[in-house]
Amino acid sequence: MYGKKVKLRILFLIVLVLTIALTVFFVLNSLKENVVYFLSPSEVKILSEIKKDKIRVGGMVKKNSININNDQIIFVITDFKNDINVSYAGLVPNLFQENKGVVAEGFLQDRNYFKAVKILAKHDENYMPPELNKKIEE
Amino acid sequence: MIFNFIGSYSVIISLFLSVFIFLKILFKLKNLNHFLSFNLKNLIFFQFFFVLVSFISLLILFLNSEFGNITVYNNSHTTKPIFYKISGLWGNHEGSLLLWLLILTFINFSYFLTSKNRSIKERLFTSIFQQIIILGFLIFLIFTSNPFSEIFPTPKEGLGLNPILQDPILAIHPPVLYLGYVSTSIIFSSSMSSLISGNVNSSWASHIKSWILGSWIFLTGGILLGSIWAYYELGWGGFWFWDPVENISLMPWISLTALLHCILVLEKRSTLGSWSIILSISTFTLSVCGTFLVRSGILNSVHTFANDPERGLYILLFLFFIIFMSLIIYFFYEEKLQVTKKTFGLFTKESHILINNWFLMYFLSVILIGTIYPIFLEVISNQIISVGPPFFNKLIIPFLIPFLIFMSLGPNLGWINNKVIKKKFHLLLFFIINLILSYVILKLIGKTKLTLILLLTASFYLFFISFKDLLKKSYKNYAQGISHFGFSLLILSIIFNSILSKEITSNLKVGDEIKFQNSKIFFKKIEISSGPNFEKVIGQFVIKDSRNNKTVFLPEIRIYNQPEVITSEAHIKTSILKDRFLVINPIKNKDYFNVRYQEKPLMLWIWISVILIMIGGSINFLKNEK
Numbered sequence: 001m002y003g004k005k006v007k008l009r010i011l012f013l014i015v016l017v018l019t020i021a022l023t024v025f026f027v028l029n030s031l032k033e034n035v036v037y038f039l040s041p042s043e044v045k046i047l048s049e050i051k052k053d054k055i056r057v058g059g060m061v062k063k064n065s066i067n068i069n070n071d072q073i074i075f076v077i078t079d080f081k082n083d084i085n086v087s088y089a090g091l092v093p094n095l096f097q098e099n100k101g102v103v104a105e106g107f108l109q110d111r112n113y114f115k116a117v118k119i120l121a122k123h124d125e126n127y128m129p130p131e132l133n134k135k136i137e138e
Numbered sequence: 139m140i141f142n143f144i145g146s147y148s149v150i151i152s153l154f155l156s157v158f159i160f161l162k163i164l165f166k167l168k169n170l171n172h173f174l175s176f177n178l179k180n181l182i183f184f185q186f187f188f189v190l191v192s193f194i195s196l197l198i199l200f201l202n203s204e205f206g207n208i209t210v211y212n213n214s215h216t217t218k219p220i221f222y223k224i225s226g227l228w229g230n231h232e233g234s235l236l237l238w239l240l241i242l243t244f245i246n247f248s249y250f251l252t253s254k255n256r257s258i259k260e261r262l263f264t265s266i267f268q269q270i271i272i273l274g275f276l277i278f279l280i281f282t283s284n285p286f287s288e289i290f291p292t293p294k295e296g297l298g299l300n301p302i303l304q305d306p307i308l309a310i311h312p313p314v315l316y317l318g319y320v321s322t323s324i325i326f327s328s329s330m331s332s333l334i335s336g337n338v339n340s341s342w343a344s345h346i347k348s349w350i351l352g353s354w355i356f357l358t359g360g361i362l363l364g365s366i367w368a369y370y371e372l373g374w375g376g377f378w379f380w381d382p383v384e385n386i387s388l389m390p391w392i393s394l395t396a397l398l399h400c401i402l403v404l405e406k407r408s409t410l411g412s413w414s415i416i417l418s419i420s421t422f423t424l425s426v427c428g429t430f431l432v433r434s435g436i437l438n439s440v441h442t443f444a445n446d447p448e449r450g451l452y453i454l455l456f457l458f459f460i461i462f463m464s465l466i467i468y469f470f471y472e473e474k475l476q477v478t479k480k481t482f483g484l485f486t487k488e489s490h491i492l493i494n495n496w497f498l499m500y501f502l503s504v505i506l507i508g509t510i511y512p513i514f515l516e517v518i519s520n521q522i523i524s525v526g527p528p529f530f531n532k533l534i535i536p537f538l539i540p541f542l543i544f545m546s547l548g549p550n551l552g553w554i555n556n557k558v559i560k561k562k563f564h565l566l567l568f569f570i571i572n573l574i575l576s577y578v579i580l581k582l583i584g585k586t587k588l589t590l591i592l593l594l595t596a597s598f599y600l601f602f603i604s605f606k607d608l609l610k611k612s613y614k615n616y617a618q619g620i621s622h623f624g625f626s627l628l629i630l631s632i633i634f635n636s637i638l639s640k641e642i643t644s645n646l647k648v649g650d651e652i653k654f655q656n657s658k659i660f661f662k663k664i665e666i667s668s669g670p671n672f673e674k675v676i677g678q679f680v681i682k683d684s685r686n687n688k689t690v691f692l693p694e695i696r697i698y699n700q701p702e703v704i705t706s707e708a709h710i711k712t713s714i715l716k717d718r719f720l721v722i723n724p725i726k727n728k729d730y731f732n733v734r735y736q737e738k739p740l741m742l743w744i745w746i747s748v749i750l751i752m753i754g755g756s757i758n759f760l761k762n763e764k
Contacts, residue, residue: 019496019500023500023503023504026533027503027504027507027533030529030532030533031507031508031511031525031529033528033529034525034526034528034529034532035512035523035524035525035529036523036524036525036526037521037522037523038522038523038524056524066725068645068725068730069645069730070644070645070646070650070652071644071645072645073645073725073732089643090643090734091373091374091643091721091723091732091734092723092725092732093373093723094373094703094704094705094706094723095703095704096723096725
């Protein structure tokens with residue numbers, strides 16, 4: 001039979017392999033569930049189906065589109081080709097303004113209406129998320 | 139502009155000194171028997187000195203607002219208060235890199251002074267690795283991010299510092315964090331050197347422990363400062379957002395924490411040597427990796443000063459070089475490690491440390507994957523995604539439960555001895571009491587999720603056990619006791635903070651009133667006044683609770699001119715039990731203000747517990763220095 005040391009080493013290896021396998025499984029599994037995709041209004045328009053998953057929509061806040069009442073803020077995100085209406089109840093970042101870049105996180109109701117649960121903060125006036133920059137350039 | 143000249147030449151002199159020291163040590167290593175003439179000490183001092191001169195030159199340029207210098211022009215303004223003129227120096231890429239180098243050369247010098255009782259070979263090798271790192275950063279500074287570039291004609295006025303950075307806590311956040319990051323380079327160099335000289339043993343462990351502790355304390359402090367700043371300045375009202383920038387500061391911290399515990403095993407039991415070396419390598423590379431991700435513009439945040447692919451590429455190459463070099467050294471010298479074949483009993487301190495090291499590595503890989511995966515996916519498939527808090531919470535929280543339990547049991551076990559724990563029954567009974575306590579508390583609050591109950595139980599368990607230990611008369615290890623107690627307090631505060639926080643967001647005009655719980659929030663008026671370099675709009679809110687007690691909140695909106703930025707200053711009323719937090723945002727050209735009111739229980743205790751963790755570390759540091 002094997003000695004005690006060998007047994008211990010085999011046990012150690014089994015535990016190690018199991019741990020790594022479990023880790024990979026857990027991580028990948030919850031990555032699948034918790035990833036948030038970023039779309040532009042034009043990409044929303046051509047979506048084949050409206051999923052219930054949380055997504056991000058980014059673009060510019062359309063000029064003269066902000067409407068506000070006690071409960072919510074309604075505005076339009078545009079990428080200069082297509083628009084999408086957004087409603088939001090919550091805190092907006094300092095730089096939330098018309099004609100400035102914005103990223104909204106939330107749920108699509110249909111291809112023209114997006115219900116945001118979070119508007120992302122920006123840090124300076126020239127800042128634009130690279131995602132957005134790229135999408136606008138395209 | 140004389141200081142521009144002095145500054146830029148001082149850096150170049152340090153570069154030459156660095157090459158010179160490197161070559162000199164190589165030469166010395168060939169005939170070790172020679173008495174090591176200590177002009178090496180002088181050389182290392184001069185290297186530090188010249189970087190200091192260059193740093194002071196840049197500081198003078200900032201204080202005098204000499205806009206002929208590009209760095210000053212981009213980040214300063216004549217109307218800025220002096221304090222922020224100074225902190226503006228490291229509020230940008232070039233200047234912060236100079237600060238990094240200043241700290242790097244300084245700790246290199248202080249290592250040389252404090253390592254006199256180590257063997258000459260070990261010190262020389264450590265210095266050689268330090269020089270490689272210093273050289274790498276000097277070349278990076280001089281060729282890709284020189285802080286002393288000039289512009290003609292000299293502009294009359296600077297562009298100003300991003301107002302969001304004009305804040306006392308954020309002014310000291312970079313130096314503290316850098317002290318932590320940069321000290322990990324000594325740990326790295328020293329572990330490489332002791333690997334080569336074949337003395338990864340308990341005496342090396344107790345020598346390097348001081349550096350690990352020092353670095354750990356500063357890293358913890360730096361993260362704490364950043365977190366406090368984000369809490370009150372960004373107006374989100376939380377302390378941790380699983381933002382990539384936060385994650386990359388947490389990763390070296392986790393690795394360093396694992397190393398800190400591992401080194402204790404190496405010190406007491408002369409085992410886990412090679413694991414300690416691997417952790418030293420990973421801690422340092424994660425620190426540099428953080429710099430790479432932040433500076434390359436891949437991650438965007440307040441830390442991203444300029445998106446310059448060239449810089450990112452350079453750091454990436456440097457990072458690969460370091461990883462490659464250390465791995466090669468590791469594989470060639472691994473057999474030199476004095477492997478002491480010692481088996482671990484299951485109920486010993488070292489086995490519990492090892493188990494929790496595994497948990498820490500698991501947390502580290504979760505955070506690493508969550509942070510890197512979006513970047514990876516974008517490169518491969520052009521899909522843009524983000525990974526949010528649910529991912530991290532789901533993968534980390536359940537595993538905190540066993541982690542906390544091992545953390546409670548470990549300290550009360552002995553080294554080596556596989557003795558069965560005395561009073562096993564008591565510990566179990568105690569656990570059950572905590573379980574009941576947690577269940578009752580959560581039942582009262584109305585949140586009885588199984589993971590939550592178990593997590594609360596495990597935190598209470600650690601809390602009471604470490605508290606009981608601290609009160610014991612025979613107790614010696616205060617450092618560990620206080621840190622562990624602090625950690626349990628941190629988790630407890632976070633749990634109660636997250637389940638008991640309440641908030642309301644609304645858009646209000648002056649004169650509006652909204653209901654919140656049993657109280658009423660009334661928007662009384664706005665006033666306009668001016669600060670040193672900004673105009674401010676102060677909103678006045680009166681909150682009346684059910685007993686008619688009135689509290690006045692005065693949140694501000696600041697409008698800076700240079701550069702033109704609006705920031706919100708939340709009004710936070712801190713008390714022992716809870717923070718009350720009110721922040722307003724203007725909505726351009728509308729009468730409405732976007733108002734958010736939050737009640738955050740035990741906020742203060744989150745900060746206090748982290749400070750306790752640091753105090754524990756400091757006590758250990760002082761004890762080790764004796």
